[in-house]
């Protein structure tokens with residue numbers, strides 16, 4: 001049966017893929033963000049968006065706004081969805097428990113807000129998308145040198161794989177209360193230096209030299225310990241490998 005599913009951030013990287021998948025499956029997918037009149041920082045446009053939805057997939061975020069979208073916006077949305085018994089599917093990030101990075105701490109508080117709202121909700125955590133991992137590989141490489149810390153590594157995931165799983169969860173059975181779905185990750189664990197090598201090889205450059213930087217401070221320690229990588233066997237693994245994704249990208253990577 002066709003469902004009406006709202007996708008917040010439905011014109012963003014992840015959200016637009018969720019919208020396309022849902023439409024291809026015959027569902028009514030409603031992209032909602034500031035461009036369509038929904039502002040999660042104020043709640044403007046929220047009630048009409050949630051009313052009449054069978055589920056909401058929450059892909060809107062803006063890390064540059066501190067708590068305003070990530071925490072308060074998610075709380076507003078979760079409360080509105082819970083009040084109407086609408087299934088909220090919230091995307092989060094692997095390894096955010098006890099992580100010192102400010103954005104990860106906010107994502108954890110966002111999950112807590114979803115749980116506290118008390119409605120039917122599924123939280124799905126994913127590792128870094130391939131595009132973000134490539135960005136790390138580029139920005140931590142200066143000329144032919146990659147600066148790495150301890151065991152810094154990524155298990156990046158294909159954004160389409162995450163979108164597919166979000167669409168499955170949204171169109172699947174509505175949980176009775178808050179649940180955490182199995183974390184998502186891509187097929188390979190890539191040490192940062194290997195990741196940087198793949199990125200450089202993609203544009204025809206030689207393998208980088210690794211320079212190990214001491215993990216000074218809690219943030220660098222967290223990355224040195226690869227807390228962003230799931231414990232082996234814990235995650236649902238799938239989607240294209242980083243190398244397969246990279247092969248579809250232009251030689252000069254931009255953004256993330």
Ligand SMILES: NC(=O)c1ccc[n+]([C@@H]2O[C@H](COP(=O)([O-])OP(=O)(O)OC[C@H]3O[C@@H](n4cnc5c(N)ncnc54)[C@H](OP(=O)(O)O)[C@@H]3O)[C@@H](O)[C@H]2O)c1
Nearest residue numbers: 009012013014033034035039040041060061062128129132
């Ligand atoms: N990138 C990764 O590696 C990764 C990994 C795991 C999880 N995630 C999670 O995936 C989610 C989506 O990430 P993404 O990379 O697809 O983000 P994105 O491309 O930046 O899209 C986010 C969307 O949010 C909307 N938005 C921003 N501020 C808003 C507001 N105040 N009210 C309503 N909508 C607003 C924007 O649309 P408008 O400009 O039209 O408002 C934008 O299209 C995030 O929650 C992120 O934490 C990302």
